Amino acid sequence: MKVREYFKSGEAWVWMNAGAVTICLIMVVGLLGLVAVRGLGHFWPANILQAQYTDNGAVQTVIGEVYDEKVDTAQRLREAGVAIPEGQETVTRYSIKQGNRDLTGQDFRWVMATGLSKQEYPADLVRLERYEWGNLYGRLKSVKESGAEVASGPAAWAELQKRLERSNGIHEQVIAIEKGDIGRINYALENLRLDERRLELKGKLTDQARADLTARRDALNKQYEVLNQKLQTLNQDVSRDSAVFTVADGSEKELPLGKIVSALRPNEMGVLAKAAAYCRNVWAFLTDDPREANTEGGVFPAIFGTVLMVLLMTVLVTPLGVIAAVYLREYASQGIVTQTVRIAVNNLAGVPSIVYGVFGLGFFVYFLGGSIDRLFYPEAAPAPVFGTPGLLWASITLALLTLPVVIVSTEEGLSRIPRALKEGSLALGATKAETLWRVVLPMATPSIMTGVILAIARAAGEVAPLMLVGVVKLAPTLPLDGNAPFLHMERKFMHLGFHIYDVGFQSPNVEAARPLVYATAFLLVLVVAALNLSAVALRNRLREKYKALES
Known part of the structure; x- marks a missing residue:
């Protein structure tokens, strides 16, 4: 009887709901913690192991970072063809990140713990991060300038750091010229080509117009020659210095400093030095461009593309969703047609996102974009301008994807506004439009923002439709730059979700x-959370502002 009364009182259901919520929170926090540890731990400078490894009687020197550890059954390894001594039931294996892919052909190798001996962490082991071929592990032997040795032994490390700072500075200048000045000139030259073609199609390419275009083109080409000469000088300057390293097998490899990003000796670094290097690595991950097929470098273009696309999507979906909700609630006659539209809107929220991507590709890109190209950009043919996937079509497709969420949320907010407020406004002489603009919409703003928050949360993590309407593996330029019209809606862009895939x-x-x-996934969660928290803060301010009217 007591148990039955306990359940009838409802207290048991309260505790069950509280337990379910707690379990969900623990799972979410645990998942985020796992992703954060696996991702952010990558940027910490790990110590470098040096050991002797015996494999089938052959003794090799192994140098690298201990990347992973597994305990396997000896029986399973024997079935896989690995020689395991009799009487041994389990075997511990280590994944060693040995780097030097240009020399060994692979970044990682698995070794048996029983085959390792003379394990040590010498202070002079160096980890190089390179622009190509991943990391290199070894010992610094000497530093050269124009082929002549300038430092060796203990003095070589300080000389390497000084010259590496110089080469990185030159590399930044090269990137600035290639992406900035030369990019601007190439953009202007392409516009001149299109202007000439446009005048030719209209029959207005006179001798005077051709001479003017030629003069402008010559001026741009002269600027390009100056910059190209400066670029060649910088490239020669950055390849002046080099360093010689001794790798695990005892061979030597000479590397130009222009191909090295950074050089560290993790084994001799203290906690504070490693923390400083960790902060530099995280900052580089957030601000640099990707390289090595996106497996190295940073994700700044993906961050930029994700945020810009979500902002454009929000600008597009909010007015459309609000207008549709206002019409359905305030103006449309509440009959069978309106109910059918509401049912259709609710059903659209359950359509798989890839279907929206196919629709966006067929209607927005090929039909609408192709029509725009034929009407307004005939000079660019056969190359498409808007008739190809890009930022604009991706934003519109996601706006269409999230439109039902904004409509339903806004309509729910409109339905909760007291009818007396509307009638009072009309009784004081305001028109229906003025009542809608001055009374109804301001009070419904928190509900509108709730719909926007849900739309942002869904759109920021979508990948499937974006693969069809604008996102790419690597975008050569950002959609927003210093070239007029500054925001290039036709360009393709990078996205954090697609980058993860x-x-x-x-x-x-x-x-x-x-x-x-893991690091990019955690970053995507942070970006979505930041966008949502910004919208939540704005919603709370609006809710406090109109709380007095609601009461």
């Missing part, structure tokens, strides 16, 4: 890319 499933080096998958 590409690095995790399309990468030629899966092991090296795995930490970046």
